[in-house]
Amino acid sequence: MRINDVILRTVTKIVVFIILTFGVYLFLSGHNTPGGGFIGGLVLASAFVLLYLSSDIESVQKSLPLDFKMVAAFGVLLATSTGFGSLLLGVPFLSQTFAYFDLPIFGKTELTTVTIFEAGVALAVVGVVVTIILSISEDE
Amino acid sequence: METLIIILIGILTAVATYLILSRNIIRVILGTAVFSHAVHLLILTMGGLKKGSVPLLKEADAPYTDALPQALILTAIVISFAVTAFILVLAYRAYQDLGSDDLHALRGTNDE
Amino acid sequence: MNNIIVLPLILPIMVGVLLVFLRPYIRLQRIISLLTMIGVACISVYILNRIQTEGIMRLDFGGWKPPFGILFVADSFSALLVLTASVVTAICLIYAFSSIGERHERMFFYPFILFLVAGVNGSFLTGDLFNLFVCFEVMLLASYVLVTLGGEKAQLRESIKYVVINILSSWFFLVALAYLYGTVGTLNMAHISERVAEAGQGPLLTTVSILFLIVFSLKAGLLLFFWLPGSYSAPPTVIAALFGALLTKVGIYALFRTFTLIFYHEPSITHNLIGIMAGITLIVGCMGAVAYKDVRQIASYNVVIAVGFMLIGLAVGTQTSLEGSIYYIIHDMIAKAMLFLLVGTMIVLTGVTKFDQMSGLIRNYPLFSWMFFVVTCSLAGIPPLSGFVGKVLVGQGAIENGSYVLVALAFISSVVVLYSLLRIFLNSIFGETIISPEDELPLKKGLLIPIVLLGIGTISLGLEAEVLSSYVSDAANTLFNPSIYIDAVLSGNK
Numbered sequence: 186m187r188i189n190d191v192i193l194r195t196v197t198k199i200v201v202f203i204i205l206t207f208g209v210y211l212f213l214s215g216h217n218t219p220g221g222g223f224i225g226g227l228v229l230a231s232a233f234v235l236l237y238l239s240s241d242i243e244s245v246q247k248s249l250p251l252d253f254k255m256v257a258a259f260g261v262l263l264a265t266s267t268g269f270g271s272l273l274l275g276v277p278f279l280s281q282t283f284a285y286f287d288l289p290i291f292g293k294t295e296l297t298t299v300t301i302f303e304a305g306v307a308l309a310v311v312g313v314v315v316t317i318i319l320s321i322s323e324d325e
Numbered sequence: 326m327e328t329l330i331i332i333l334i335g336i337l338t339a340v341a342t343y344l345i346l347s348r349n350i351i352r353v354i355l356g357t358a359v360f361s362h363a364v365h366l367l368i369l370t371m372g373g374l375k376k377g378s379v380p381l382l383k384e385a386d387a388p389y390t391d392a393l394p395q396a397l398i399l400t401a402i403v404i405s406f407a408v409t410a411f412i413l414v415l416a417y418r419a420y421q422d423l424g425s426d427d428l429h430a431l432r433g434t435n436d437e
Numbered sequence: 438m439n440n441i442i443v444l445p446l447i448l449p450i451m452v453g454v455l456l457v458f459l460r461p462y463i464r465l466q467r468i469i470s471l472l473t474m475i476g477v478a479c480i481s482v483y484i485l486n487r488i489q490t491e492g493i494m495r496l497d498f499g500g501w502k503p504p505f506g507i508l509f510v511a512d513s514f515s516a517l518l519v520l521t522a523s524v525v526t527a528i529c530l531i532y533a534f535s536s537i538g539e540r541h542e543r544m545f546f547y548p549f550i551l552f553l554v555a556g557v558n559g560s561f562l563t564g565d566l567f568n569l570f571v572c573f574e575v576m577l578l579a580s581y582v583l584v585t586l587g588g589e590k591a592q593l594r595e596s597i598k599y600v601v602i603n604i605l606s607s608w609f610f611l612v613a614l615a616y617l618y619g620t621v622g623t624l625n626m627a628h629i630s631e632r633v634a635e636a637g638q639g640p641l642l643t644t645v646s647i648l649f650l651i652v653f654s655l656k657a658g659l660l661l662f663f664w665l666p667g668s669y670s671a672p673p674t675v676i677a678a679l680f681g682a683l684l685t686k687v688g689i690y691a692l693f694r695t696f697t698l699i700f701y702h703e704p705s706i707t708h709n710l711i712g713i714m715a716g717i718t719l720i721v722g723c724m725g726a727v728a729y730k731d732v733r734q735i736a737s738y739n740v741v742i743a744v745g746f747m748l749i750g751l752a753v754g755t756q757t758s759l760e761g762s763i764y765y766i767i768h769d770m771i772a773k774a775m776l777f778l779l780v781g782t783m784i785v786l787t788g789v790t791k792f793d794q795m796s797g798l799i800r801n802y803p804l805f806s807w808m809f810f811v812v813t814c815s816l817a818g819i820p821p822l823s824g825f826v827g828k829v830l831v832g833q834g835a836i837e838n839g840s841y842v843l844v845a846l847a848f849i850s851s852v853v854v855l856y857s858l859l860r861i862f863l864n865s866i867f868g869e870t871i872i873s874p875e876d877e878l879p880l881k882k883g884l885l886i887p888i889v890l891l892g893i894g895t896i897s898l899g900l901e902a903e904v905l906s907s908y909v910s911d912a913a914n915t916l917f918n919p920s921i922y923i924d925a926v927l928s929g930n931k
Binding site for chain 2: 567571574578581582585588590593594596597600601604605607608611612614615616618619624
């Protein structure tokens with residue numbers, strides 16, 4: 186039996202994009218203002234959880250064929266390898282560096298290695314949270 | 326202010342202790358969650374509830390609060406989140422396999 | 438640049454994550470995980486030797502100078518423990534290859550073993566009390582998964598208790614950290630030590646130290662070991678062996694570190710308390726080891742006895758006794774892994790868990806049975822095996838200090854250890870064989886080789902104790918003189 190959830194589904198279609206955008210914004214703003222990989226990742230994960238809630242697990246997995254365990258593992262790998270990179274360059278572990286670049290559209294932009302680390306954190310959080318929710322909700 | 330928060334922490338700890346001593350495993354898990362909230366508040370209070378600006382680079386002119394307790398709490402929250410999620414799944418699996426969520430029934434015997 | 442001392446933590450984590458991607462390729466997972474552990478062991482040998490020439494090594498993460506940043510510190514004590522832990526894990530992995538089964542291997546067994554080792558190594562190497570908490574949690578989360586892996590009924594039942602107890606002790610850890618931060622305003626261990634020394638260890642700090650004592654005792658199984666026998670006898674043999682060898686040692690390491698580096702000003706309160714707790718642990722552990730007939734329970738209670746013994750060294754607190762305890766920790770990691778592997782193999786071979794139902798294993802498996810004899814002698818401290826040096830030094834230190842009660846308890850406990858294991862030996866290994874040649878299960882080489890390797894380890898550790906002696910005395914010297922550690926951490930020139 187399926188409950189009548191037209192409103193939930195319609196709203197989800199729009200809201201998911203808002204949440205995703207907000208998540209990316211939080212993630213990018215985390216360098217000097219509140220935000221960051223962990224919070225951004227949590228918000229992104231909540232978008233995925235909303236998707237799973239509004240439609241069933243199978244149909245989401247059909248259109249989004251991602252193994253979230255692998256996403257989490259990739260995130261951890263990305264985060265640790267940025268730390269590992271500093272080993273190769275002979276600076277203390279987890280050192281960071283940044284520089285300013287003139288990019289075509291954005292103008293003068295600060296790019297830093299922390300963002301890669303934070304991206305790893307965000308991916309790990311998304312992967313872990315969705316995996317947890319899925320493993321609790323799976324009922325055979 | 327500190328005194329108030331300490332009293333709040335005491336109440337939270339009392340509630341958590343009560344929950345964790347019960348036989349129902351979900352209550353025990355809820356108890357551990359309340360415990361972790363209590364200790365997060367404790368760390369914050371122990372760091373000192375000073376009034377200052379946010380510890381961010383752009384607003385660093387004014388005296389700012391100690392950022393370390395917040396970093397510690399964030400780490401502790403992440404860890405307690407992971408542990409709580411794990412024990413929830415574990416309790417669910419145990420309920421499915423053992424057919425009980427009563428800790429007395431889960432005591433088990435030595436001859437197995 | 439001292440980046441190398443982060444490798445024992447980061448290498449297992451990265452390889453563990455890589456293995457998640459290699460889930461279907463079990464052979465590859467086995468090879469990679471074994472190579473990683475051997476690699477970490479080699480790295481720790483290198484670190485250990487560099488410490489002897491250059492003094493304590495320190496790595497400031499991200500270039501943040503102490504006491505502001507987080508850091509790793511490697512002194513001889515931690516490097517020795519990292520080395521032993523890595524070697525024992527490598528040997529246990531060999532045992533796992535032919536015992537754990539494909540179902541477990543597919544459920545990310547090797548990644549979690551590596552995460553466990555990362556947490557253990559991180560706890561040994563960190564120089565920051567909050568990082569110690571984080572590394573504990575890494576180790577504990579991996580251990581939660583390993584306890585439940587496979588999902589047997591007994592495992593699920595025991596693991597709930599194990600997880601809840603550990604959540605509670607982590608909670609106490611955070612409370613203790615909060616009070617300590619509120620009192621001294623720093624979390625860097627060397628800096629805390631300096632501040633405590635400046636301000637004097639008043640009643641407040643002593644209370645905080647007792648809170649830490651409770652936390653680490655729960656982890657180490659000192660007095661508060663009620664959770665230990667159940668959770669160590671539920672999981673598969675190799676996991677129980679790793680737990681028996683590594684997990685309690687991390688708690689013991691933390692006790693040694695905090696009570697020699699930070700809270701050493703009030704030995705009449707804290708160290709006496711540790712001594713009393715160690716004494717009671719020995720007595721109750723001995724009762725448990727004699728009372729049970731289930732061989733896994735006996736092995737678990739032997740862990741408890743060893744914990745009590747090691748902490749006598751700390752309670753006495755002379756340089757000799759600390760040296761003895763360090764020897765004993767190294768010996769115990771090897772010997773306990775061996776004991777758990779032997780006991781687990783016995784259960785697999787005979788299909789029963791109580792020793793009075795087994796008999797005559799020596800006719801079927803002679804080498805295996807002699808290995809049991811080796812571990813019995815080693816744990817009882819019979820020369821020339823590895824337990825001897827540690828026991829003698831701890832005893833010597835305790836006599837110097839006039840702690841005759843503890844000496845008596847320690848040596849009575851050795852006799853009880855000998856008795857509890859000889860009982861297994863006489864009943865199940867000697868005697869009439871009950872396994873007819875047709876029913877005899879072949880003992881796989883993959884199960885025997887690791888046990889023999891550990892046996893060689895404990896024999897050579899006993900015979901070649903001089904090789905280690907310079908490292909161990911350096912480690913004890915650093916523990917006994919906290920200023921060496923503090924100077925190495927807080928001097929800003931590196």
